[in-house]
Amino acid sequence: MKQTLPIAASLVLAALAAPALAQGDAENGKLLAYTCTGCHGIPGYKNAYPSYRVPKIGGQNYEYLVTALMAYKNNQRPHPTMRAQAESFTDQEIRDIATYLASLADGGAK
Template sequence: MIRGFTLTLIGAALALTATQSIAAGDPAAGAKKVATCVSCHGKDGNSVDPQYPRLAGQYADYLSQALHEYKSGKRDNAIMKGFVATLSDQDIEDISAYFHTMPTKLSGLEGHVQGD
């Protein structure tokens, strides 16, 4: 009984932590910080040039992780490393939240998987 309660308590703590990290970014603030991003990724995060990823609609946590990895050098891209070098952690969260809220033009697997 105590073990089940402990696991429930741990699960609740993890859920609360995850919710807080998702809510950390402010899309409105992020909209004011994406001037450099839009030159390659597009104003709405839907790049028309296939060499640049579409950011719109991506998970904010994924975008944040990617930006932190460019900043730390874990992801190796000279252009991105230069762009993120001056971003604070809050800037990264805000930018990630902004692109997450933008409508995506990414296509799914509909019509590409046998049986659809």
């Protein structure tokens, strides 16, 4: 006799087998990422101290953005300004920001 899984179990297994997709609200992420443009949206911008080029984040990989922001939020990446920004967001807001920024193709944080 052939055994079948209940529909709910099949859906759970299918969801687990599916590739990871951005799980945020891009529209909310766009609103939240507005302050990011103050540094990340300026071509050739360099931070005053320590002096280094501020990277463009638009079009960056979703998983990378989530990982980086969570690391700032959890004090695992040392940058006082980024830590302060990341600490102000919930985990869902970080996913929203990452979803929006990953959707950009031009490298800017617009």
